[in-house]
Amino acid sequence: MSINHFSSTPESFWWTQPHLTMEPTPKPPQQHLLSPPNTHHHPATSFSLNLNHHHDDVDGEERENPTSLEVNKEPMFEKPLTPSDVGKLNRLVIPKQHAEKYFPLGGGDRTDSAGLLLSFEDESGKFWRFRYSYWTSSQSYVLTKGWSRYVKEKRLDAGDVVLFERHRGEGGRLFIGWRRRSSASAVDGGAMAGTVGWVGPGVLFCACLSCA
Amino acid sequence: MSINHFSSTPESFWWTQPHLTMEPTPKPPQQHLLSPPNTHHHPATSFSLNLNHHHDDVDGEERENPTSLEVNKEPMFEKPLTPSDVGKLNRLVIPKQHAEKYFPLGGGDRTDSAGLLLSFEDESGKFWRFRYSYWTSSQSYVLTKGWSRYVKEKRLDAGDVVLFERHRGEGGRLFIGWRRRSSASAVDGGAMAGTVGWVGPGVLFCACLSCA
DNA sequence: CTCGTGACCTGCGCG
DNA sequence: CCGCGCAGGTCACGA
Numbered sequence: 300m301s302i303n304h305f306s307s308t309p310e311s312f313w314w315t316q317p318h319l320t321m322e323p324t325p326k327p328p329q330q331h332l333l334s335p336p337n338t339h340h341h342p343a344t345s346f347s348l349n350l351n352h353h354h355d356d357v358d359g360e361e362r363e364n365p366t367s368l369e370v371n372k373e374p375m376f377e378k379p380l381t382p383s384d385v386g387k388l389n390r391l392v393i394p395k396q397h398a399e400k401y402f403p404l405g406g407g408d409r410t411d412s413a414g415l416l417l418s419f420e421d422e423s424g425k426f427w428r429f430r431y432s433y434w435t436s437s438q439s440y441v442l443t444k445g446w447s448r449y450v451k452e453k454r455l456d457a458g459d460v461v462l463f464e465r466h467r468g469e470g471g472r473l474f475i476g477w478r479r480r481s482s483a484s485a486v487d488g489g490a491m492a493g494t495v496g497w498v499g500p501g502v503l504f505c506a507c508l509s510c511a
Numbered sequence: 512m513s514i515n516h517f518s519s520t521p522e523s524f525w526w527t528q529p530h531l532t533m534e535p536t537p538k539p540p541q542q543h544l545l546s547p548p549n550t551h552h553h554p555a556t557s558f559s560l561n562l563n564h565h566h567d568d569v570d571g572e573e574r575e576n577p578t579s580l581e582v583n584k585e586p587m588f589e590k591p592l593t594p595s596d597v598g599k600l601n602r603l604v605i606p607k608q609h610a611e612k613y614f615p616l617g618g619g620d621r622t623d624s625a626g627l628l629l630s631f632e633d634e635s636g637k638f639w640r641f642r643y644s645y646w647t648s649s650q651s652y653v654l655t656k657g658w659s660r661y662v663k664e665k666r667l668d669a670g671d672v673v674l675f676e677r678h679r680g681e682g683g684r685l686f687i688g689w690r691r692r693s694s695a696s697a698v699d700g701g702a703m704a705g706t707v708g709w710v711g712p713g714v715l716f717c718a719c720l721s722c723a
Numbered sequence: 724c725t726c727g728t729g730a731c732c733t734g735c736g737c738g
Numbered sequence: 739c740c741g742c743g744c745a746g747g748t749c750a751c752g753a
């Protein structure tokens with residue numbers, strides 16, 4: 300495998316790219332995250348993470364134009380995909396540090412693998428709902444159900460990177476994006492190098508991405 | 512690896528004695544068999560489950576001296592290890608006849624792979640907890656979790672034999688032991704031939720075990 | 724039946 | 739150098 304030098308080339312840009320208007324989902328209580336420990340499924344109700352509290356005043360202004368919308372996005376983390384993440388295991392391991400920081404499981408004790416459903420918006424505004432849980436056996440946090448469909452639709456391969464963001468305010472909407480492995484040496488042909496799925500479907504950002 | 516002529520007839524029916532105790536997996540909900548709810552991490556330390564039930568009457572008497580202790584042990588069966596049993600599959604297949612006789616899975620229906628945890632004491636008094644379950648796919652009973660650690664610690668190799676015993680009374684304590692393959696032709700040097708791990712560290716009991 | 728996927732488990736590599 | 743994180747597996751079950 301030749302992955303592994305994902306660089307670290309920081310992409311300092313993807314979240315700041317212009318454009319975009321995602322439909323503000325009408326429903327206010329955007330619950331993606333999860334239901335409190337006991338409600339299984341359909342998180343529909345509250346939850347309590349801490350990202351959504353205060354409704355940011357500054358919000359309603361002209362800042363609501365695309366640009367500012369981007370500005371309001373806050374990158375959480377990204378992960379270069381391992382072969383297992385895109386293989387038949389149908390799961391994405393979320394590095395513990397990030398999982399515990401951004402997607403804390405209910406009640407502060409993670410013993411419960413009841414699972415939550417997290418909904419993310421992709422670059423086209425499409426929603427992706429993933430089951431999120433903690434596996435005590437392997438002591439790791441994973442996205443399971445729904446993940447393989449995402450991998451398939453986006454044609455993700457090992458070495459590609461997935462990006463996780465959240466919106467400041469607005470109930471903490473969550474976003475997911477991806478980009479092709481940065482280095483050359485594409486395993487399957489490489490034609491796609493530089494493609495990203497972030498600010499809009501099919502948008503190429505080669506220059507920005509490979510240079511920078 | 513050239514073993515494989517395990518005489519399939521080592522056991523000449525050991526005593527029949529019903530009874531047996533295995534601890535049913537602690538929680539039905541079945542996730543995490545280890546770690547009781549709150550303790551996360553390090554499963555190894557946390558048991559305390561089964562042996563604490565009732566402290567059985569017979570216990571405190573003179574019967575507790577080594578000799579009578581041995582007398583009260585009842586051999587269940589033994590199995591010459593196959594290459595798979597000691598390989599990376601991390602499981603020990605328990606011959607169906609013995610499994611069903613001594614470790615019947617709950618409720619009489621074995622469809623349920625919920626699994627049990629069986630705790631065995633070894634020759635040094637150390638406890639080994641193995642997950643025991645039925646694999647429908649291979650139609651066999653197996654010890655999985657924990658098994659590979661046992662193989663490693665005891666340095667077991669194909670052809671070596673594992674022994675299973677239980678104590679009469681006392682809630683049916685379970686014991687596990689082993690001995691090196693009896694025939695010569697040791698694969699790795701043979702210096703250990705004849706060694707057993709059974710009644711005490713380093714004690715040899717070859718005569719008793721192989722005859723009888 | 725197969726496929727998807729939830730639930731297990733463990734070796735190994737890295738910090 | 740050792741413990742944890744996680745990559746890479748297996749198996750079972752429901753659709």
